[in-house]
Amino acid sequence: MEKLLTFDDVELYYDHVYALKGVSLEVREGETVALIGANGAGKSSILRAITGLKKPRTGEIRFRGRRIDGVGPDEIVRMGISMVPEGRRVFPYMTVRDNLLMGAFTRADKAEIADSLERVLTRFPRLKERYAQQAGTMSGGEQQMLVIGRALMARPKLLLLDEPSLGIAPKLVQDIARSIVAINRDEKVSVLLVEQNSRMALRISQRAYALTTGSIALSGQSAELLTDERVKRLYLGGEV
Structure with a gap:
């Protein structure tokens, strides 16, 4: 698989406090890559750097071969990267329909936008049921489906998901996980x-x-990390 995103020796600071210290990682075409770790480990800072919300002090970020550190967030969306932020952040007084259409703000192809909308509603039938409802009146799990659907409306090549299971009922966490797959x-x-x-x-x-603490401690195939004793001890709380 070809490299889609490369994150090369990136250092990122908030004022004088470092959030990322020499982090390197990659995402290849067609794969799902997980970033795990405790609060404050630097996971969300990686997403902020990729989306142009925070400029690294050193290092390079490339998407499809093009360097993007220093590129504005709107241009990064146009290039094919969409992010679902932590905490859902729907437009609460807008309907489900209008929230979804906000995700297509970089597009002008009305027929294809309509096709994307139908695909999202097929992917998340509950959104179709709530289509004319104000987003702020829906449950947390439904709102999470909505923001994932909104991100898909931009037709991304790379989807960034920041804590999609946070604050979601266990049954809906399973639904969200299946949707990601x-x-x-x-x-x-x-x-x-x-x-x-x-x-x-x-x-x-x-x-x-x-x-x-801002560095990569371990990396590898997810199936192998699930049975790695260090991962069990530090990130999984014992036996899986």
Whole structure:
């Protein structure tokens, strides 16, 4: 598989405090890669750097061979990267329909936008049921489906997911996990998944990186990391 995203020796600071210290990773075409680790380990900082929300002090970020550190967030979306932020962040007083259409703000192809909308509603039938409902009145799990669907409306090549299971009922966490697998498999969208639910992240990804205090502590095939004693002890709380 060809490299889609490369993150090469990146250092990122907030004022004088480092968030990432010499981090290198990659996402290849067609795969799901998980980033696991505790709060403050640097997982979300990686996503902020990729999306242009925070410029690294040193290092390079490349997407499809083009250097993107220093490129604005709107241009990065146009290039094919969409992010689902932590905490869902729907437009609460707008309908499900209008929230979804906001995800297509970089597109002008009305017929294809309509096709994308139908695909999202097929992927998430509950959104079709809530189509005219204000987004702020829906449950947390439904809102998570909505923001994933909104991100898909941009037709991304790479989907960034920041803690999609946070604050979601266990049954809906399973639905979200299945949706991520299906999006990667059926839509041919590569996924970079940030998750504190390390078991779920490792089970639905092909490869993973484990972070600690701004650095990569471990990396490898997700199936192997699930049985790695160090991962069990540090990230999975014992037996899997």
